[in-house]
Amino acid sequence: KNQVEQSPQSLIILEGKNCTLQCNYTVSPFSNLRWYKQDTGRGPVSLTIMTFSENTKSNGRYTATLDADTKQSSLHITASQLSDSASYICVVKGYSTLTFGKGTMLLVSP
């Protein structure tokens, strides 16, 4: 069964600090892995997409890594800002289907 597990479930950090969110998956076949940011009351917005051959991809202060051998991904947020407070969802694409994780709820505190 295709599954995407994210950790931690929730996280509180101080503004300006860095943090790392984790994603483990068992999806086969594997096509790509995406990280989405979902602000409260809004739909998810794509941050990064990585295929099998891509180990890292950055989008501003967001850097995603992928280890296709261990089926793990991480999303690193540098110098966090209050606007980073959101749910971060890891999504893995198989042949044509998407498997969503439950998300990590991040709260950046002033």
Added chain:
Amino acid sequence: EAGVAQSPRYKIIEKRQSVAFWCNPISGHATLYWYQQILGQGPKLLIQFQNNGVVDDSQLPKDRFSAERLKGVDSTLKIQPAKLEDSAVYLCASSLVGPGEAKNIQYFGAGTRLSVL
């Protein structure tokens, strides 16, 4: 570029009532998705259209849920009759290319928050 439009933003109904949600995807996007997102969970795909044809509705509770995309543009999702467990946010998304394409990016609407009392 206009995003995915959904309406209404909020809806409160009593159980056993009917409700309908509307979605207008980004212009030119052939693929349209409806997701159900229960509080604290990731979105769950309900149905996926390619133009006006259904690609995947394996997780759609067909005894009470229905969806259509008659002209391959706008779509409506209906629940009849609603149950308490249908309380969730219903997200619509669209993408330019089909689900088989490696990097089809989905663009989501803001969702409709449904509360069933």
